[in-house]
Amino acid sequence: MKSKSVNILGIETSCDETAAAVVTDGSIVKSSFVASQIKLHEKYGGVVPELASREHAEKIYPIIKEALEQAQITKDNLDAIAVANQPGLTMALVVGVTAAKTLSFAWQKPLIAINHLHAHLQSAMLSEQDIELPAVALVVSGGHTSLFDCQSPLELTLLGSTIDDAAGEAFDKVASILRLPYPGGPSIEKAGKNGNPKAINFPRTLIAPGSLDFSFSGLKTAVLYHCRGQDMKGENKSDSMSEQEIADIAASFQAAVVDVLVKKTKRAADRIGAKTVLLGGGVGANSALREALQQFCDSSKPPRKLLAAPKKYCTDNAVMVASLAYYKFKEGLFADLTLEPKAHG
Numbered sequence: 366m367k368s369k370s371v372n373i374l375g376i377e378t379s380c381d382e383t384a385a386a387v388v389t390d391g392s393i394v395k396s397s398f399v400a401s402q403i404k405l406h407e408k409y410g411g412v413v414p415e416l417a418s419r420e421h422a423e424k425i426y427p428i429i430k431e432a433l434e435q436a437q438i439t440k441d442n443l444d445a446i447a448v449a450n451q452p453g454l455t456m457a458l459v460v461g462v463t464a465a466k467t468l469s470f471a472w473q474k475p476l477i478a479i480n481h482l483h484a485h486l487q488s489a490m491l492s493e494q495d496i497e498l499p500a501v502a503l504v505v506s507g508g509h510t511s512l513f514d515c516q517s518p519l520e521l522t523l524l525g526s527t528i529d530d531a532a533g534e535a536f537d538k539v540a541s542i543l544r545l546p547y548p549g550g551p552s553i554e555k556a557g558k559n560g561n562p563k564a565i566n567f568p569r570t571l572i573a574p575g576s577l578d579f580s581f582s583g584l585k586t587a588v589l590y591h592c593r594g595q596d597m598k599g600e601n602k603s604d605s606m607s608e609q610e611i612a613d614i615a616a617s618f619q620a621a622v623v624d625v626l627v628k629k630t631k632r633a634a635d636r637i638g639a640k641t642v643l644l645g646g647g648v649g650a651n652s653a654l655r656e657a658l659q660q661f662c663d664s665s666k667p668p669r670k671l672l673a674a675p676k677k678y679c680t681d682n683a684v685m686v687a688s689l690a691y692y693k694f695k696e697g698l699f700a701d702l703t704l705e706p707k708a709h710g
């Protein structure tokens with residue numbers, strides 16, 4: 366007999382996207398709504414937590430309502446409510462956590478707590494249930510750059526992470542130096558399309574032989590020096606640079622980030638004997654990174670399989686939250702109403 370399907374409402378408010386989604390049995394996307402706050406934060410060149418929190422509070426219930434309506438799911442055929450409660454901006458997380466706890470209590474549905482980074486990797490596993498293990502997983506987002514040894518959606522062991530800026534943060538900061546619009550990742554990718562990735566040899570920080578940690582602040586500073594002169598006394602020359610010069614800097618910077626990400630992923634994959642490479646997080650939408658990881662996987666002996674999250678599920682969304690929650694649901698791993706947001710996961 367076919368078992369009853371499991372409908373989970375996912376809620377995501379960890380940074381600057383208010384999102385809700387309904388996913389059935391971990392992979393059938395019934396609805397997905399994402400309200401981006403880019404317009405709100407772009408003039409500050411980054412996310413302002415107080416503004417993010419206020420906007421989440423305004424949007425969260427209408428978005429949940431829309432997600433349920435579009436999925437044609439009522440509270441009666443909903444099996445659980447899942448929320449990303451860590452890591453992220455506490456002021457932002459608290460809105461999603463409060464909404465989830467309120468609905469869980471009012472509707473008497475189990476509550477499931479989800480780690481946002483683990484959920485990013487779940488986006489890479491959405492359409493693939495039989496993953497050849499071991500797998501090495503790279504999460505590259507605005508707040509995190511982490512490598513995991515992945516044994517299953519729920520079993521992830523951290524192998525390395527950034528000791529300073531996250532990859533996405535470096536993209537955002539460099540875009541701001543180059544006067545490119547926020548968020549920086551897509552702007553740099555677009556500007557760099559016409560640039561020469563070998564024009565400037567920006568540093569590739571590998572930290573120490575064998576290290577699986579990342580550091581991107583030196584690279585960001587190198588771009589700043591390049592634009593302001595080595596004594597840092599000059600004006601930011603990017604104001605008067607030609608489109609080609611900006612394109613060359615963008616392409617060269619992107620090439621340096623991609624190089625480091627691929628080298629470290631290779632190091633981790635070799636160390637754990639990975640058969641599969643998983644990619645998730647906002648920077649995972651970058652085509653140069655996807656192509657370089659694909660090349661690395663194809664040229665591995667024996668070849669490795671790359672599972673990259675679909676581009677639309679690389680940046681923050683609630684599908685990844687509801688999808689991962691299915692595995693916790695099956696294991697009976699529920700949270701209670703004392704659930705709190707946690708800034709660090």
Ligand code: KG4
Nearest residue numbers: 506507508533548550551647648651680681
């Ligand atoms: O995963 P995400 O939506 O939020 C966090 O969890 O932080 O990632 C957002 C980050 C931003 O820093 C943004 O600039 C970067 O992902 N990003 C990209 C691209 N699209 C978004 N970076 C490089 N290339 C892209 N195409």
Ligand code: ZN
Nearest residue numbers: 485506680681
């Ligand atoms: Zn994220």
